[in-house]
Amino acid sequence: MWTDFFDKIFVINLPSRTDRLLQIAEELYKWNIPYELVNATPHENGAEGLRITVEKIFRDAVAANLKSVLIFEDDAMFVESCGNPNDTMEQVVKQLPPTWQILYLGAQCTNGFKAKISPNLLLLDMAFATHAWAISLDGMKEILSAGLEAPIDNSVVKTVQPRGHTYITHPLLCTQRPGYSDIGRTEINWQPFIEQRYYQKFSESNL
Numbered sequence: 001m002w003t004d005f006f007d008k009i010f011v012i013n014l015p016s017r018t019d020r021l022l023q024i025a026e027e028l029y030k031w032n033i034p035y036e037l038v039n040a041t042p043h044e045n046g047a048e049g050l051r052i053t054v055e056k057i058f059r060d061a062v063a064a065n066l067k068s069v070l071i072f073e074d075d076a077m078f079v080e081s082c083g084n085p086n087d088t089m090e091q092v093v094k095q096l097p098p099t100w101q102i103l104y105l106g107a108q109c110t111n112g113f114k115a116k117i118s119p120n121l122l123l124l125d126m127a128f129a130t131h132a133w134a135i136s137l138d139g140m141k142e143i144l145s146a147g148l149e150a151p152i153d154n155s156v157v158k159t160v161q162p163r164g165h166t167y168i169t170h171p172l173l174c175t176q177r178p179g180y181s182d183i184g185r186t187e188i189n190w191q192p193f194i195e196q197r198y199y200q201k202f203s204e205s206n207l
Helices: 018-030 046-063 085-095 137-146 152-159 191-205
Strands: 008-013 036-039 068-073 076-078 102-104 113-118 121-124 132-136 166-169 174-176 179-181 186-188
Touching: 008 018, 008 046, 018 076, 046 068, 046 137, 046 152, 085 166, 113 191, 132 137, 137 152, 174 191
Parallel strands: 008 036, 008 068, 102 166
Antiparallel strands: 068 132, 076 174, 102 132, 113 121, 121 166, 179 186
């Protein structure tokens, strides 16, 4: 199964958000996706807590020489229209170039796509969000070398994405579940910015 491509699959969850843990657990169980739970670092600044959590994952993974990791935040959910995500991911892991650094299963695609490099992979220009992303060993080293800041998606956009080894699945596989955000400290619905924008930018790109 495609999950064997990644050395580790993590789910990040604040211990206080048992509701989110239940939701993501049900989501991944439905598709038979194994994972290891990572307790997010509580912090008065939610974005900084996430940065600390992800940086530790990267440092531990680099120390263990893991070839790649896949990270889900606890508000990740699969897009209903994508069908069985396992079918797409089986193809995605075969199509990834050896030089890949970041693979998004979902993101806010601000600037659209540079190219369609294979049936199930788009080369990204600029994209935000980290609710469902994979990072290669080289990508983790690059991120740590550049310095990971909060919010982490902004940091990755500035430092790693411009190097041209960042991809997103086609079709879009993951969006974010609407609800209360511990980072934004308010009710948030990012779905239109993820799902609608993805297909709008894809249409505009004429790929």
